[in-house]
Amino acid sequence: MTDTVTSWTLRAIPGALTVCKVDALTEIDWDAVPLFVGRTEEEISVVCPTARVPRRTTAREDGWRGFSIVGTLDLSLIGVLSRLSGALAQAGIGLFAVSTYNTDTILVKEESFAHARRVLADCGCRFL
Numbered sequence: 001m002t003d004t005v006t007s008w009t010l011r012a013i014p015g016a017l018t019v020c021k022v023d024a025l026t027e028i029d030w031d032a033v034p035l036f037v038g039r040t041e042e043e044i045s046v047v048c049p050t051a052r053v054p055r056r057t058t059a060r061e062d063g064w065r066g067f068s069i070v071g072t073l074d075l076s077l078i079g080v081l082s083r084l085s086g087a088l089a090q091a092g093i094g095l096f097a098v099s100t101y102n103t104d105t106i107l108v109k110e111e112s113f114a115h116a117r118r119v120l121a122d123c124g125c126r127f128l
Helices: 080-090 110-122
Strands: 009-022 036-039 044-049 057-071 096-099 104-109
Touching: 009 104, 009 110, 080 096, 080 104, 080 110, 096 110, 104 110
Parallel strands: none
Antiparallel strands: 009 044, 009 057, 036 044, 057 104, 096 104
16 A cells, blocks of 8 residues: 555554454443443443453454554544554455544454564554
8 A cells, every 4th residue: 555544653563362242231241441432322332351351242243453542632633543443444354343532443353463563564554
């Protein structure tokens, strides 16, 4: 890919992650790090370390790894996830994205992790 995403610094999240659904917030291990929880009228989704997955899940997909953008992103920035996901899509790598107030995190399947890192590095990202 010739278009650079920018010079963002990414940090690989150590260890395997799981994306799952639960029926109740009480199922979640709130001390797990990282922990991303999304709730809509239809579902409660959780991303957490595989070793800390809730006991009772209604759906579960293991085998994810993650990269987080280091530092705090200005909420007015436009196209951050678009550029990162575009580079990965062009390389045929699917992703699952989550955001917090400070930053964005991209999950890719374990078997694509090394390739995703190379793709993002080739586009100008640095890694800690």
